[in-house]
Amino acid sequence: MFRGFPRNSSSQPRVAIIGAGIIGLSLAFELAYRRGTRVTLFDTRPAGRGASWAAAGMIAPAFEAAAEEGVHPRLFDLCLESARLWPAFSEDIERLSGLSSGFEAAPALAVALDAGEAAHLAAISQVLSARGVAHRQLTGDDLAQMEPALSRDVLGGLELETDTRVDNRRTVRALLAALEASPRVTFVKGAASLTSRNGRVHLDGHDAIVAAAGWETPVIKVAERGQLYSLVNWETALDDIDCHAGQMLSVAAGEGAPERVVRAGHVYLVPRDGQVVIGATMEPDRVIDTPEAEVIEALRLEGVKLCPDLAGAPVTERWAGVRPGTPDHAPFIGETVTPGLYVAAGHYRNGILLAPVTAQIIADQILGQAVGELAATFTPRRAYSATA
Ligand code: GLY
Numbered sequence: 001m002f003r004g005f006p007r008n009s010s011s012q013p014r015v016a017i018i019g020a021g022i023i024g025l026s027l028a029f030e031l032a033y034r035r036g037t038r039v040t041l042f043d044t045r046p047a048g049r050g051a052s053w054a055a056a057g058m059i060a061p062a063f064e065a066a067a068e069e070g071v072h073p074r075l076f077d078l079c080l081e082s083a084r085l086w087p088a089f090s091e092d093i094e095r096l097s098g099l100s101s102g103f104e105a106a107p108a109l110a111v112a113l114d115a116g117e118a119a120h121l122a123a124i125s126q127v128l129s130a131r132g133v134a135h136r137q138l139t140g141d142d143l144a145q146m147e148p149a150l151s152r153d154v155l156g157g158l159e160l161e162t163d164t165r166v167d168n169r170r171t172v173r174a175l176l177a178a179l180e181a182s183p184r185v186t187f188v189k190g191a192a193s194l195t196s197r198n199g200r201v202h203l204d205g206h207d208a209i210v211a212a213a214g215w216e217t218p219v220i221k222v223a224e225r226g227q228l229y230s231l232v233n234w235e236t237a238l239d240d241i242d243c244h245a246g247q248m249l250s251v252a253a254g255e256g257a258p259e260r261v262v263r264a265g266h267v268y269l270v271p272r273d274g275q276v277v278i279g280a281t282m283e284p285d286r287v288i289d290t291p292e293a294e295v296i297e298a299l300r301l302e303g304v305k306l307c308p309d310l311a312g313a314p315v316t317e318r319w320a321g322v323r324p325g326t327p328d329h330a331p332f333i334g335e336t337v338t339p340g341l342y343v344a345a346g347h348y349r350n351g352i353l354l355a356p357v358t359a360q361i362i363a364d365q366i367l368g369q370a371v372g373e374l375a376a377t378f379t380p381r382r383a384y385s386a387t388a
Contacts, residue, residue, distance in 0.1 A: 014038045015366060016206040018192050018220055019213030020047035022055075022168065022355045023344050025175040026089075027210060030359035032184040033096055035367060039185050040206065042192040043213075048172035051214050051351055054246065054321020056270045056277045057168035058261055059083050059353045060108060062135065062160040066123035072330030074377045079350060080133070081374065082357035083162050089356040093171065097178035102167025102272075108261035111143060111150065111157035113305065117265050121158050134161040149258045149307045165261050167272050168352050194231075196224040201234055201341050208366045210342040211235075215243040215287070215324035217345040235336040237383035241346045244323040245286035248279035249296050250316045256309020267302045275316050278303035284325075291318040323348055332380035333361050334371075342366065343380045 015031055017024045020043035031037040041047070061079035064071075090103035112118035128135045136159040138146070143154050179185045194209065195202050201222055203209055211217045211231055218238040220231040232238040251257075253276045262269045270277040278299055296318045304311045326332060326346035331354060335342050342365065344358050361375040 012037050013207035013366060014040070014205060015208045015210060016040050016042065016192055016203045017210045017212055018042045019211070019217070019345075020187070021050050021212070021214055022048065022052035022172060022175070022351055023214075023347065023358055024210070024212040025052075025172065025179065026355040026359040027212065027344060027362050028179055028185055029093065029175055030363045031366075032179065032182045033092065035363055037184065037363075037367070040188060041179070041185065042188045042190065044189070044191055047176055047187065051321045051323055052172050053169060054248070054319055055168045055352050056248065056268060056279045057102070057166045057171075057272060057352055058108065058163065058268065058270060059086055059166060060160075060163040060263075060350075061353065062124060062128060062133065062158075062163050063110070063263070064350070065127040065131075065133070066120065070328060072328040072377070074374055075328075075330045076127070077374055078330070078357060078378065079353055080162065082354045083164070085356035085360070086164070086166070090166070093174045093178060097174040097181070099174040099177055100167075100170050101174045102170030103164070104166065105164045106260055107159050107161045108163035108165065108263065109138070109143065109147060109157055109159055110263045111154045111306070113151070113153055113155065113264050118155055121156075125158055135159060147258055147260060147262065149256050149309060150262065151306055151308050154264075163261065165270060165272075166352060171352070191221060194220065194222040196222050196229075196234065199234070199338070201231070201338055208340050208342060210344055210362060210366075211238070212344040214345060215241060215322050217241055217324065217343065234338050235341060235343065235380065237332065237336065237380040238343065240326050240383050241332070242285060242325045243287050244325050244348070245283040245288045245320060246280040246323060247283075247288070247291045247295050247299065247318075247320045248277060248281070249291070249300060249318045250275040250277045251300070251303075251310055251313035252316055254313060256307060257313070258307055262306060264306050267299070267306060269303055269306060276303075276310065276313070287322050288320045291320045323351070331358065331378060332383070333358050333375065333378040334380055335365055336380050
């Protein structure tokens, strides 16, 4: 039974990662560059072009502070931990790729346009204060000075020091460039030929398999006696991974564009590469790849409500993506009940934020290093105790 390799082993495992989105790429980066491990990355589609490409790039732990009922109770801690890892992660990616990772440590603003949104921000502020997490209460006048692009209807808000941003498309490009330059990394454009013997999942030449294919993780194929089955037949916890479509757009960032990330309710504006991203819809149980004109227009108008001068800004791009979810809105990270089979999927709205910490946790487990108490609570095995 493969149970992780000891820290000082001269015989390093070879790891197969299925899914070359930001989670798979970040894990490959962690293993190849920081742990000296050989990795094969499999994807049937172009690397990094799924949810990692569709995302807005917010690194936003504070928004998980006042979680609704049913959300994993340690998600906020995991988000804070990963946000702390981002600066060094970004530096390493930039050093090893020679490209910008697009990371910017500029604090985000969360603002309220009505009493309901103000109450939500008050709840976030209360948790942040109790936890000693830096943030600042702002009046409407403060906000008008700090971010003149904002509507005068804004009642007040918070400056969130923990919440920053990254140009996720640049991150993906830089990760790919670094990984392509590494002799320890092999890319395979196609499916991994997984087979099953005696209840275990195998891939020739590999010691550990990590399923990291976002919302498509449950349907990764496994062959047994000439028949093709889905991975969920071996790891039934994967049945809990669901999908949440998101549609969004970007407009040209001219006069009247915000300089910071601004959030109000479910709408957010993110400055990125000379544009402002306006996101996003949240459409449970839906898979789409083409944005819908009327949905995009409604979203654009919500963005304009927040920053009125965006009204005349030309739309530069419209797109749609699919977030992978789980019942407690937190990812599955860790070894499954099938030895040697790991899962890193279900990151819901926080895939970009949680990429560095996910990579560290899975790398630690595969290499037989101690896994902390926080990390252990994200095991995919929790799905069984929830239904027990
Ligand atoms: N992270 C923002 C979203 O999923 O819409």
